[in-house]
Amino acid sequence: MSGTDLRIQKTYTALARAFTDLLKVRSFEQITVKELCDSAVVRTATFYNHFADKYEFADFVIRDILQRYHKDASDFSRLSGHAYYERLITDAFSILENNTDFLRSLASDSMLWSIAEVIRTSMHDELLAHLAADKAAGHNLSAEPELLTELIIGGIEQVVRWWFTDANPLPPEDLKKQVLDSILCLIS
Numbered sequence: 312m313s314g315t316d317l318r319i320q321k322t323y324t325a326l327a328r329a330f331t332d333l334l335k336v337r338s339f340e341q342i343t344v345k346e347l348c349d350s351a352v353v354r355t356a357t358f359y360n361h362f363a364d365k366y367e368f369a370d371f372v373i374r375d376i377l378q379r380y381h382k383d384a385s386d387f388s389r390l391s392g393h394a395y396y397e398r399l400i401t402d403a404f405s406i407l408e409n410n411t412d413f414l415r416s417l418a419s420d421s422m423l424w425s426i427a428e429v430i431r432t433s434m435h436d437e438l439l440a441h442l443a444a445d446k447a448a449g450h451n452l453s454a455e456p457e458l459l460t461e462l463i464i465g466g467i468e469q470v471v472r473w474w475f476t477d478a479n480p481l482p483p484e485d486l487k488k489q490v491l492d493s494i495l496c497l498i499s
Contacts (some may be wrong), residue, residue: 377429
């Protein structure tokens with residue numbers, strides 16, 4: 312949202328706050344754009360000037376959470392080896408843990424794909440660049456960087472879906488450790 316006109320920022324903030332509040336009492340499917348706009352005190356026409364529908368708006372909110380988190384996180388792309396992957400997994404699960412109620416409210420069948428796509432796009436390029444740099448530096452990878460990127464991100468997407476639909480089947484620390492150990496085995 313930075314760099315956006317102040318009025319638009321205020322509109323987005325009001326809509327996001329209203330959306331979060333509504334998700335506490337209603338499922339995503341039950342929330343209408345009109346209800347969201349009424350709660351945010353924003354005209355429906357204004358909403359549709361910025362978003363095609365509530366699904367696009369939900370994607371925007373999820374992406375905004377990720378952008379704010381990445382802006383606040385220190386630059387871990389300078390890390391190498393196991394430290395990089397440990398930080399990647401820790402950060403990914405921190406985002407999930409810090410936004411569990413909100414994301415779980417969105418974790419209906421219709422939104423699980425969207426949440427996974429946001430995760431994919433936020434991680435893909437950086438992970439691919441890191442794996443390519445590892446390969447260029449002479450590290451012996453188990454597969455080409457492109458394939459490893461898809462395997463890692465696909466695995467994380469599926470774990471996130473499982474985590475949401477099975478209501479935390481493993482304690483977060485165990486889950487993070489097992490995912491990290493699996494990734495380290497996969498790349499070696």
